[in-house]
Structure formats: C-alpha cells, structure tokens
Amino acid sequence: MKDYETFSPLHITKARGSFIYHNDKPIIDAISSWWSKSLGHSHPDLQKALTQQLDALEHTILANTTNTTIEVLTQKLCQLTHTDKALFASDGSCAVEIAMKMSIHARVIKGQSNKTHFVALQNGYHGETCATLSVSDLGLYKEAYQALLFDCTFLKDIPYVTGINDPLWHDTQCAWQKSQMQLEAIKDKLNAVIIEPLIQGAGGMLIYSKDYLSRLAKWCKENDIYLIADEIMTGIGRTGKMLACEHADITPDFICLSKGITSGMLPLSICLTHDDIYALFYDDYATQKAFMHSHTHSGNTLASRVALETLTIFERESILNYVNKTLAPTMHNIMLEIAQSTQKLHNIRSLGGVVAADLKTTEPRAGYKLYQRAIEKGALMRPLGNTIYWLPPLNTDIKTINKLGEILLELL
Numbered sequence: 001m002k003d004y005e006t007f008s009p010l011h012i013t014k015a016r017g018s019f020i021y022h023n024d025k026p027i028i029d030a031i032s033s034w035w036s037k038s039l040g041h042s043h044p045d046l047q048k049a050l051t052q053q054l055d056a057l058e059h060t061i062l063a064n065t066t067n068t069t070i071e072v073l074t075q076k077l078c079q080l081t082h083t084d085k086a087l088f089a090s091d092g093s094c095a096v097e098i099a100m101k102m103s104i105h106a107r108v109i110k111g112q113s114n115k116t117h118f119v120a121l122q123n124g125y126h127g128e129t130c131a132t133l134s135v136s137d138l139g140l141y142k143e144a145y146q147a148l149l150f151d152c153t154f155l156k157d158i159p160y161v162t163g164i165n166d167p168l169w170h171d172t173q174c175a176w177q178k179s180q181m182q183l184e185a186i187k188d189k190l191n192a193v194i195i196e197p198l199i200q201g202a203g204g205m206l207i208y209s210k211d212y213l214s215r216l217a218k219w220c221k222e223n224d225i226y227l228i229a230d231e232i233m234t235g236i237g238r239t240g241k242m243l244a245c246e247h248a249d250i251t252p253d254f255i256c257l258s259k260g261i262t263s264g265m266l267p268l269s270i271c272l273t274h275d276d277i278y279a280l281f282y283d284d285y286a287t288q289k290a291f292m293h294s295h296t297h298s299g300n301t302l303a304s305r306v307a308l309e310t311l312t313i314f315e316r317e318s319i320l321n322y323v324n325k326t327l328a329p330t331m332h333n334i335m336l337e338i339a340q341s342t343q344k345l346h347n348i349r350s351l352g353g354v355v356a357a358d359l360k361t362t363e364p365r366a367g368y369k370l371y372q373r374a375i376e377k378g379a380l381m382r383p384l385g386n387t388i389y390w391l392p393p394l395n396t397d398i399k400t401i402n403k404l405g406e407i408l409l410e411l412l
C-alpha cells in the first residue's frame, strides 16, 4: 500500500476493446486485465447477450433448478473439451478446489483412502485459497500460512522452451526421465498430478515442452493417477487452440476453466470431468456417495449467458484463426526485433497470444519501474518481477500491437 503514496491507483472511467481509459486517456490493456479479457472490454455482442438475459432471468439457485442458458453452455463446453459433465463455481481457485476434492473423494469411494498426495510442477500456480495454495510453488505467498497448508511434491527440472520451434518442444527424453524417477518413488500414495498445461502464468510466463506434457499425461493414465489440467489462464483460445491440452493431444481427468470464459465480464468458473468419475458418485441417496459441494453463485445465469456468447463469438469471428495467423506471429516478431535492437531482453518466448521476455538487469524492481513509465506512455504492462509480457485481448488489432512495441522500445 505504501507504493500508492508515490504511484496512486489508476482511476478508470471506461474501457473499450483493448483499451482502458484513465481520466479519458487511452491505455492499452496489454495483459487483458489479469488475463481475463479474451474478447476485450465492452464487446457489444456480449453486452447485448447480458441485457437479454437480464430481462428474462438473472439467476436462481442452481440446486434442483435448471434453465436453457446453463444447459446449452454445459453441452457446448463438454463438446469443446471432450468431457461429459460440468460443475460450476465463480472463481478459478474454486474450480481447482472442486477438482482436488472430487479426485480425493473418488479415491475414498474406490477404497484407496491412502492415495491422497498431490504432485505439481515447480513454478506452478493454481490459486490462493488454502488447498490451491498448497499445490502452488509460490514461496513468499505461502510462507505465513504453513499452518493451513498441506504437503505437495513439486517436479523439478521442467524442460522450458522458447516456443514450438524449440527442439525440446518435441523431445524431452532426458528431462522426463528425471521427473519419472521422482514420480515412481511416490506413486503408491499419489492421488493426482495438477498442472497448468504448457504455460505457467503467475510463475513468470514460462513455457514448457509439449512432449513433456504428453509423457506426463501418459504416465498418469498408465499408473491410474488423476490428471488435473488447470486451463484457467491457457484455456479459451489463449495458446491458439481452445485448450492448451490440445497441443499435446491429451485428455485430462479434470479440466478447470475461468478467466477468459466470460471475457472477464462476470465471474464464472467450471470444473469439467468424465462419465467414469461421475459414475463413482452416482448411487441412492442413502449410500452417501454424493459429491457435496456448493457455492451460492454457482453457474450464475448472467455469467453463463456471457460465457455462451463468448464461445459463439469465437466461432463467428474466427478468433483462433486470427490468433494463429496474425496476432501470434506479429507479437513474437516485434518482441524479437526489440530484443535485438536494444540488447536489453533475453529468453524471448511465445505461444499463441502470449509473448514474454526477461529484462537483462540487476536493478531492484526494474519491472515495477517499467510498469509505471509504461502507464505514462499509454500501456498497461504489468511485469511479473522482471519478466515483461504481452497477453492482450485475442482480437487486438495489429496497429495496437505496433503501438505496444513502440512504447516498449522507447522505455527500454
């Protein structure tokens, strides 16, 4: 809070497309307001859908009630993600907690109560509630709460890559062997492996090998270990596919979505799973196998309507095509040019609508200083430590990306 004394919070008066307005001054939202504005701010079709839903039905308790919006959204999501069942919540962390609880509960029903341990990846992030913090590799963010957290094993030596042209993207035999040894040693007590597929967001926009992900998924399948894919940042088109998991051609047992699903207009999150897991909980009331989990705002109807419209716009406006053919290569090339001409960036990496680079500096809080200067120049680039990244709305035009490039070049 002390930082606010020298750099006060931006007072936002409106937001449109890829821009937020600070006292009428446009600022490019280069990070999609914490990675959520997949289609930008105030998309007119999303607004229209929201108003229509508001006229008809805002929300009712989602226990023993249903409505067309939630039904169509569920069908569409299951189709898109090759899953069968969906459980709704509001925040990303809650969707991850649902997956974690359901995987543990499934073990209890199967008579495997000893299998309670979780494995996650180094530098992983899955939220900041107690269970999700336990499986996040977050050092400082966790330290004070040890009394509330449980033990988790983090896989080390993850094969990080610069993108799909990195040789490690396709082959990670060596790195995988080390991880496999780590996994084999604890597999008897292991319940689930939880991952952010291919891009670790909060850990520093780190991209890792597709081959590593498919080997990990294969190992989980062969050893009856659940795989939880936290697609909260990567899902809904961010990596150039609807799900990042599609790059590695894997089908996790649980998939968590949030952030981009409503284009950041309203909070909604979803945990998706398959019929085999659902069937474990399906029985007469008296057997007490039911999965007991509810949030007041589960599957809020307004948010669900916006989510449905978001998916419709992705199809209608061919967003994935635009990301792959235009946005991704442009962002990547501009960042590379800036790195080459300034020599002040290294480790340039990109996948779909994400490009990141590390500042070559030892100056304390260099990223924070760049953040402040960028605001003055008209860009919201909020570095993660000294990692600069662009993760703009997926329909951002090239003129705006060029402008981002000019601003970053000037600042460096």
Ligand SMILES: *Cc1c(COP(=O)(O)O)cnc(C)c1O
Pocket: 090, 091, 092, 093, 094, 096, 125, 126, 127, 128, 196, 201, 202, 230, 231, 232, 233, 258, 259
């Ligand atoms: C943002 C995020 C979360 C947490 O979502 P919240 O809505 O902030 O609770 C979990 N996992 C990943 C990968 C995220 O990026």
